[in-house]
Amino acid sequence: MEERKWWKESVIYQIYPRSFADSNGDGIGDLNGITEHLPYLEKLGVDVLWLSPVYRSPNDDNGYDISDYRSIMTEFGSMEDFDRLLAEVHARGMKIVMDLVVNHTSDEHPWFIESRKSKDNPYRNYYIWKDPRDGHEPNNWRSCFSGSAWEYCEETGMYYLHLFSKKQPDLNWENPQVRREVYDLMTWWCEKGIDGFRMDVVNLFSKDQRFPDGITLPGEKYGDFSPYAVNGPRIHEFLQEMNREVLSKYDIMTVGEAGGVTTDEAKKYAAPDGSELNMVFHFEHTDGAAADQKVIGKWDHGKPRMPVIRRILNKWQLQLEGKAWGSLYWDNHDQPRAVSRFGNDTPNWRVLSAKMLATCLHMQKGTPYIYQGEELGMTNMPFSSLEDCRDIESINAYRQYVTEKKLISGEEMMECIRTIGRDNARTPMQWDSSENAGFTTGTPWIMVNPNYTEINAEAALADPDSVFYYYQKLIRLRHDHTIVVYGTFEPLLMESDSIYAYRRILDDHTLVVACNWTDQDQPCALFPEDDADSRTNPAKELISNYASHKAGILQPYEARAVLFHISKQSPDTWSCAGRDIRF
Numbered sequence: 043m044e045e046r047k048w049w050k051e052s053v054i055y056q057i058y059p060r061s062f063a064d065s066n067g068d069g070i071g072d073l074n075g076i077t078e079h080l081p082y083l084e085k086l087g088v089d090v091l092w093l094s095p096v097y098r099s100p101n102d103d104n105g106y107d108i109s110d111y112r113s114i115m116t117e118f119g120s121m122e123d124f125d126r127l128l129a130e131v132h133a134r135g136m137k138i139v140m141d142l143v144v145n146h147t148s149d150e151h152p153w154f155i156e157s158r159k160s161k162d163n164p165y166r167n168y169y170i171w172k173d174p175r176d177g178h179e180p181n182n183w184r185s186c187f188s189g190s191a192w193e194y195c196e197e198t199g200m201y202y203l204h205l206f207s208k209k210q211p212d213l214n215w216e217n218p219q220v221r222r223e224v225y226d227l228m229t230w231w232c233e234k235g236i237d238g239f240r241m242d243v244v245n246l247f248s249k250d251q252r253f254p255d256g257i258t259l260p261g262e263k264y265g266d267f268s269p270y271a272v273n274g275p276r277i278h279e280f281l282q283e284m285n286r287e288v289l290s291k292y293d294i295m296t297v298g299e300a301g302g303v304t305t306d307e308a309k310k311y312a313a314p315d316g317s318e319l320n321m322v323f324h325f326e327h328t329d330g331a332a333a334d335q336k337v338i339g340k341w342d343h344g345k346p347r348m349p350v351i352r353r354i355l356n357k358w359q360l361q362l363e364g365k366a367w368g369s370l371y372w373d374n375h376d377q378p379r380a381v382s383r384f385g386n387d388t389p390n391w392r393v394l395s396a397k398m399l400a401t402c403l404h405m406q407k408g409t410p411y412i413y414q415g416e417e418l419g420m421t422n423m424p425f426s427s428l429e430d431c432r433d434i435e436s437i438n439a440y441r442q443y444v445t446e447k448k449l450i451s452g453e454e455m456m457e458c459i460r461t462i463g464r465d466n467a468r469t470p471m472q473w474d475s476s477e478n479a480g481f482t483t484g485t486p487w488i489m490v491n492p493n494y495t496e497i498n499a500e501a502a503l504a505d506p507d508s509v510f511y512y513y514q515k516l517i518r519l520r521h522d523h524t525i526v527v528y529g530t531f532e533p534l535l536m537e538s539d540s541i542y543a544y545r546r547i548l549d550d551h552t553l554v555v556a557c558n559w560t561d562q563d564q565p566c567a568l569f570p571e572d573d574a575d576s577r578t579n580p581a582k583e584l585i586s587n588y589a590s591h592k593a594g595i596l597q598p599y600e601a602r603a604v605l606f607h608i609s610k611q612s613p614d615t616w617s618c619a620g621r622d623i624r625f
């Protein structure tokens with residue numbers, strides 16, 4: 043068995059502080075709100091809390107634009123509030139992972155305020171400045187949030203690079219002083235006693251210093267920077283240095299957000315020798331599963347097809363085995379709600395399909411991440427107009443596709459936003475059925491989903507069949523069964539269009555997991571013990587979202603995880619209680 047580590051055996055819960063709980067009635071979630079709700083998280087049983095950024099920020103991108111890495115965002119509270127939160131989390135046996143956003147800072151960070159002043163400012167080289175090319179941008183790179191990735195500065199007649207909004211200038215990682223600053227601030231937080239970092243867009247730090255133009259799509263002015271900035275030339279050198287200088291000195295966990303990472307690259311970022319990070323988030327199942335064509339980027343959506351998702355997730359399971367640790371997620375603050383996207387959020391199927399998705403993911407190998415509200419089966423938001431949206435990505439995309447290019451109508455764009463926009467995940471946490479879902483006594487910074495009267499934590503805690511208790515059980519299974527953490531993964535039923543099945547194997551046990559992704563009965567012969575005599579039947583059902591089963595059938599959105607004790611193992615035939623089982 044591979045090396046045991048606490049972060050392999052943990053379940054992580056992501057908190058988006060702005061939308062979690064408001065303790066002082068200003069409509070914005072805050073640190074004291076999180077502290078107040080720790081008993082809820084303890085009850086759920088998660089091990090680690092990942093906080094989306096809580097640092098000082100002008101909030102152009104909700105805290106992913108930091109103006110002071112060593113202070114707390116005024117709206118979220120004070121450093122004393124943070125210290126109390128950290129102490130209370132530790133007192134309850136949980137841990138805290140901080141978001142580390144160091145590909146870029148805010149343009150209001152003192153480094154940038156200095157940097158833009160003059161070409162000979164000591165901070166000039168902290169950012170990426172280039173001369174105009176023929177009176178225009180230095181190259182054609184498109185920002186992730188629409189438009190050019192370069193912004194002109196009158197002060198010096200030069201452009202600076204911003205892969206995200208123009209209020210998020212990219213740091214110049216080529217400059218050793220910048221790297222030193224980053225290592226120092228990381229050390230500062232580690233000394234405070236935090237337990238790890240989620241590293242924002244970690245694979246964008248290193249840029250091809252030739253800054254070549256990217257390929258443009260027909261009719262597009264701007265090109266794709268990814269061949270020159272994603273998994274760039276010096277990224278592994280930088281992370282190994284960071285590891286030597288900081289990470290290796292503490293018992294912390296690290297996960298890198300790495301859109302565009304391949305399995306081969308992931309084996310370097312998350313190699314078992316521990317020389318870089320512990321694991322990365324890939325985006326293949328969230329980016330690739332839905333869209334076949336990309337005329338309007340990520341906004342071209344469709345219902346993801348299970349076989350496509352299965353192919354992607356299975357590939358990651360198989361290729362990382364023994365070579366790198368993986369992470370498991372459906373949801374985060376940049377994605378729409380999992381049950382709406384991958385499952386079925388209509389009243390008949392919401393709870394069942396949310397549990398099915400949870401089973402499908404949580405029984406796989408890797409460290410699972412739960413995003414706030416996912417454990418309630420929270421759904422996408424019926425945004426009716428752009429005024430209700432807060433996300434800079436959605437707002438800029440609307441401006442670009444509807445207002446400027448007139449590629450689609452406003453109503454079509456709103457449909458895209460309702461389906462795929464990031465604000466779906468950012469509506470307030472639904473605590474109870476009181477006004478504003480118990481999130482705030484004031485006016486929430488973003489609308490509460492109107493379904494809070496039914497979908498909320500109070501109702502979930504009162505219902506033994508809720509999605510909440512199902513997650514609680516899945517988390518407990520991971521803690522109680524080594525096979526869930528360390529068992530190897532093997533795909534099953536790869537030809538099925540409706541059932542996602544696999545098995546995990548450890549020593550003389552096999553855990554068979556099968557999930558029906560449709561709203562119809564589907565034939566499934568994976569569980570022969572259903573017909574067997576229960577006195578001699580050595581199989582044990584660990585979890586299912588149905589109380590009773592139909593022999594040979596998986597009911598709509600049915601999910602099951604059954605543990606078999608096996609006495610003989612050959613490639614496809616195992617024997618269980620004297621009977622052959624074919625998987």
Ligand code: GLC
Nearest residue numbers: 103106143206242243299376
């Ligand atoms: C990451 C964050 C996202 C943010 C972006 C820029 O993708 O998850 O929320 O907008 O980086 O920091």
Ligand code: CA
Nearest residue numbers: 064066070072
């Ligand atoms: Ca508040």
